[in-house]
Amino acid sequence: MNQSGYMAKSPTDDDLEPPAWRRLAKDAYYVLIPIVVVLVFWQMFAKMSGISPVLFPPLENIWNALVHTATEGTLWADLGGTFLRLFKAVAAGSVIGTIIGALMGYFRDWERAFVGPLNFLLAIPGTALFPLTMIWFGLTEMAILSILIYEVSLTVMANTWSGVKSIDVSLIRAARAFGANGASMFWRVLLPSAMPSIISGYRLAFSRAWRIVIIAEMLVSVSAGLGYRLFWAREFFQTEIVYATLLTIGITGLLFERLVLRSAEAMTVNRWGTVRELE
Amino acid sequence: MGELRVERLKKHYPARRGSGHRTGLRVFDDVTFTVGEGEFVSVIGASGCGKTTVLNLAAGLDTPSGGSIFVDGRAVTGPGLDRGIVFQEFALFPWLTVAENIAFGLKSMRVPGEQRKRTVAHIVDLVGLKQFADYYPNRLSGGMRQRVGLGRALAINPSVLLMDEPFGALDSVTREAMQNALAEIWIETRKTVLFITHDIREAVFLSDRVLLLAGRPSQIVLDLPIDLPRPRGRHDASFQEKERNLEVALRGGSSQTGDSGEAPAPREKTVSH
Ligand SMILES: Nc1ncnc2c1ncn2[C@@H]1O[C@H](COP(=O)(O)OP(=O)(O)O)[C@@H](O)[C@H]1O
Ligand SMILES: [Mg+2]
Numbered sequence: 001m002n003q004s005g006y007m008a009k010s011p012t013d014d015d016l017e018p019p020a021w022r023r024l025a026k027d028a029y030y031v032l033i034p035i036v037v038v039l040v041f042w043q044m045f046a047k048m049s050g051i052s053p054v055l056f057p058p059l060e061n062i063w064n065a066l067v068h069t070a071t072e073g074t075l076w077a078d079l080g081g082t083f084l085r086l087f088k089a090v091a092a093g094s095v096i097g098t099i100i101g102a103l104m105g106y107f108r109d110w111e112r113a114f115v116g117p118l119n120f121l122l123a124i125p126g127t128a129l130f131p132l133t134m135i136w137f138g139l140t141e142m143a144i145l146s147i148l149i150y151e152v153s154l155t156v157m158a159n160t161w162s163g164v165k166s167i168d169v170s171l172i173r174a175a176r177a178f179g180a181n182g183a184s185m186f187w188r189v190l191l192p193s194a195m196p197s198i199i200s201g202y203r204l205a206f207s208r209a210w211r212i213v214i215i216a217e218m219l220v221s222v223s224a225g226l227g228y229r230l231f232w233a234r235e236f237f238q239t240e241i242v243y244a245t246l247l248t249i250g251i252t253g254l255l256f257e258r259l260v261l262r263s264a265e266a267m268t269v270n271r272w273g274t275v276r277e278l279e
Numbered sequence: 280m281g282e283l284r285v286e287r288l289k290k291h292y293p294a295r296r297g298s299g300h301r302t303g304l305r306v307f308d309d310v311t312f313t314v315g316e317g318e319f320v321s322v323i324g325a326s327g328c329g330k331t332t333v334l335n336l337a338a339g340l341d342t343p344s345g346g347s348i349f350v351d352g353r354a355v356t357g358p359g360l361d362r363g364i365v366f367q368e369f370a371l372f373p374w375l376t377v378a379e380n381i382a383f384g385l386k387s388m389r390v391p392g393e394q395r396k397r398t399v400a401h402i403v404d405l406v407g408l409k410q411f412a413d414y415y416p417n418r419l420s421g422g423m424r425q426r427v428g429l430g431r432a433l434a435i436n437p438s439v440l441l442m443d444e445p446f447g448a449l450d451s452v453t454r455e456a457m458q459n460a461l462a463e464i465w466i467e468t469r470k471t472v473l474f475i476t477h478d479i480r481e482a483v484f485l486s487d488r489v490l491l492l493a494g495r496p497s498q499i500v501l502d503l504p505i506d507l508p509r510p511r512g513r514h515d516a517s518f519q520e521k522e523r524n525l526e527v528a529l530r531g532g533s534s535q536t537g538d539s540g541e542a543p544a545p546r547e548k549t550v551s552h
Contacts, residue, residue: 174370179387
């Protein structure tokens, strides 16, 4: 852009910018187009290809299945079951991960002691531990939770560790100069300064746990859960419920990630300007 | 209250593989000076001569190889809230607002909430950030950030203020504005200040005395009183004369490390060989 082109952007040009709702509508438009296209092709294929609706149900069957499970209550029970598991695991795993990760970042001895095991365990996907947890806990809730906690705590640990480790040493010096030490150094300086990377650890941990919980619920039959519902629907050949559940998984996963995790991240990162310092 | 005494201070860095100092580095062997109560003393010297080291030792952020430092007669053994430090790189806490940054030391001192608020309000005003108390540091300009740094140090009402090239990272216009602001604040508070700089004009403008650190290991080669009335004009003849005095001394002092054999002080033996 040349200078005059920049100068030409006067307030009157800003007045010409479409209002916020118009821009939102425009964004929605671009998001909706491919969705509509997919739905149209889906419907055409389902109706005209001659493939059995058991394999490829038309949209109205999927919609009906969704409405049915919603009114019947299983949809909510499944959502509740899956999210409850996730929250338990994220709560426990993030506490463990944050504490050990912070100690690793701050104390050389903790780092030396944990870095080997951490890297080794990070190389083992949580799902690979299913046979083991099923032997230990049987087909119980605990067989799922233990793996979720494992995955979440390792992910959070790695991020917290690197977050605390990469703290600007001049901030530690300033904190020492202004009276922080020991526990107060941890709470007042190390933790907040590592917060952006801790939060992106939570985000990553959530998306990993989200994948694992679905698989886990398929392997370990529990009373309610989205993964369990997929498994159950296949057993009973209710393909439209399989599709309806997949749709639910996609939408809730996306919404949670966008609305909760992204905004938590944006809050710290944007406010403190950490992104700018990282660049 | 507010006397800083530095006695026979010595700092050596041990030899370390790959550090380029095969025999270790003797930054200084014997540095002695006193900053009297309410006095503004600058230490000036070429880059690498150990100015930051002196300040860090006084701050208690580093330990000396020998000698001692006293604040109001008490030996410095570590960081303490009797000294307020202003860092060259600002070192503000990015997750705290201006007011919260300024309150940091007060919280360490467990000053009760109501009193803390009053002090912070006073300091925010003193450093000229009244409208910005709720801003996060990343939204402030460099000059404003250092005002926060200064406020954070003043808030704990320290016996001694230690400043390490606080305006070194600022552009020249902002730097002069900050010097003016600091001069005004100093007249108002009459703090004991140890100020590190490599800018002659800055030292003359602000100080009651200027110490020149030079040589290798470094020594104080000049202790120049600046007995000019305040507020000072940078273009006054007497001001510029002081600047020239210092400049000549600084050139002479730094030539010791160069090859000119006509240094005013005897050449120091280097540690190696
Ligand atoms: N941690 C350290 N280890 C080894 N040498 C150091 C260390 N810190 C500083 N030095 C050296 O000590 C000398 C003085 O440094 P410094 O006090 O920062 O100088 P100044 O602030 O005057 O520029 C420099 O030569 C520097 O390389
Ligand atoms: Mg320095």
